[in-house]
Amino acid sequence: MKSKELINEKYITVDKALNLIKSGDVIVSGLGSAEPKEILKNLHKISDRVNDVTVTTCLPMEMAEYFTNAKYKDSFRMDGWFYTAAMRKGQKNGNISFIPNHLHLAATKRMDHKKTNIYMGTATIPDKHGYLSLSLSNVYEKRMMEKADLVILEINKNYPRTLGDVEVHISDIDYVVETDYEVPELPDVEPNEKDLMIGRFIAERINDGDCIQLGIGGIPNAVAASLGDKKDLGIHTEMFTTGMVKLIKSGVVTGKKKNFYKGKHIAAFALGTKELYDFLDDNPSIMMMDGYWTNDPYVIGKNDNQVSINTTIEIDLTGQCASESIGAVQFSGTGGQADTAIGAQMSKNGRSFIALYSTAMVKNKETGVREEISKIVPFLKPGAAVSLSRNDVDMVVTEYGVAELRGTTVSERVYKLIDIAHPKFKEELFIKAKELGLIY
Known part of the structure; x- marks a missing residue:
């Protein structure tokens, strides 16, 4: 059968896709911008x-009713590899639970x-x-597709065609739903003064030819903004960001000094702005690879x-380092921090x-007033x-x-x-350290 005829056979509507779901099913959704927005x-x-339908997700961006509205908690539960604001909102309903993981082993x-x-x-x-092309993520997506009984993809002309290990033939997909929404974006966080100070401290310790991994947020953006005088940096990262695009466009990142995949920029997923997505489209220098390999x-x-x-709480x-929870309350996830x-x-x-x-400024539970804490x-x-044991910590940076x-x-x-703590808390930290027997 010709490809065109095979494709036409597999088109279904959102309603038909929903009709395929039955009680007790275990669904896995794509990560971040790779989630099927219309279905969810x-x-x-x-x-x-x-x-008792389980939806397993990572970095979900859609504030979907099935998990944010408590009235649906008997029908659906969400198991997550990494929490977002949407999950933090919904976890009070009692049908959301975290899956402890290192990102490269999440799927297996x-x-x-x-x-x-x-x-x-x-x-x-x-x-x-x-x-x-699976476009924006292959952290676990392709592996899950190979094992699932049923594969349904929302195909969208607005998604960038990325290269690497993300190509899938239509014959390996059961159904496709054609959509036309804009790719969900994660806006750039403008670095503040503290971010820039931290960014400069880190940039001072990055050399020409280094291969970097960055996350997203004010501090990673500040690091990227501080690397303008570097040469021939490479990228091997779990997450490809808009900040990395700017470094490539400016000539700071070339990948020429990497030990393997020279001149190629390696990632497992991408999340950011339209500038990022436009840059990824049909770009042979970017390789979206299996997260099991990329993050190993x-x-x-x-x-x-x-x-x-990386950053920590x-x-x-x-x-x-407690990087994913505030006390016992899950806030984000381990992700690839340890990896x-x-x-x-x-x-x-x-x-x-x-x-x-x-x-940080935190509300005092007794007074209700926000106060500064170390x-x-x-x-x-x-x-x-x-999230990162003390055995695996190398350098810690504050402003x-x-x-x-x-x-x-x-x-x-x-x-x-204590030397890099805020001055107003140093004496208290010394006293506590002595009480605990950490110093004498």
Whole structure:
């Protein structure tokens, strides 16, 4: 059968896609902008005929009724690899739970535990040969498609055709739903003064020819903005961002010094602005690869001079990083923080940075008044998840400087971390460290 005839056979409506879902199904959705927006925002409409449907997601962007509205909690539950604002809003309903994971193992470990009945995601319009590009993510998507009983993709002419390990033939897809919405964007966060100070401290420790991994937000954007005088940087990252596009366009990033895939920029997913999506479209220098491979610390470590830059919510005086929860309340996810931090340190001349502001403004539960607290603490909040163990921390950066922790003792760490804490909390931290027996 010709590709065109095969494609035409597989077109269905959103309603038909919803009709394929039955009670007890386990659905996996694409990550971030790769989620099937039209299907998910209408999923609650079948609540009257289904129950116990599980949707496994990562970085969901659609504030869909099926999980944000408590009235549907008996019909649907959400299991998430990484929380967003949408999930934080919905978790109070009691039908959302986090899946602890390192991102490169998210798919394989999940498949060991739970069979996926349906995979739903997004893709480009099929080309003349019948191939679609999964476009913006292959963290786990392709692996899940291969194992699922049913694969449904929303195809959209607005999605960029990316290259790498993201091509799928129409014969391997059960159904497609044609859509025409704009690609969901994550706006750039303009760096503030603290971001820029932290960005400069990190940039001072990045050399010409280094291979970098960046996340998104004010601090990573500030790092990118501080790299304008560097030469021949490379990219091997889980997330491709607008800041990276700017570095490539300015000639700072060339990839010429990488140990493998020279001249290519490697990522597992992309999330950002229209400028990013336009740059990705049909760009042979960008390779969207399987997250199982991209985020494998052993693969990351094969590039010399690999630099990992991540952020954390709070860090204790021994170096434990709580990057995904506030106490016991899940806020985001581990993602690839441990993957990339460990991988960078396995690299010849590699470095790993954990960045955070020295303080945060938090509402006092008793008075209701917002007050400044230290984010460098004697011990983490009760119930806090340790996203990066103290064994794997390298350099910690605040707006007050850099603490180099590699190979240090606990007592050495106390002094180094207090040195980059906000001045108003230093004395209190010393007193607590002595009470805990961390220093004498």
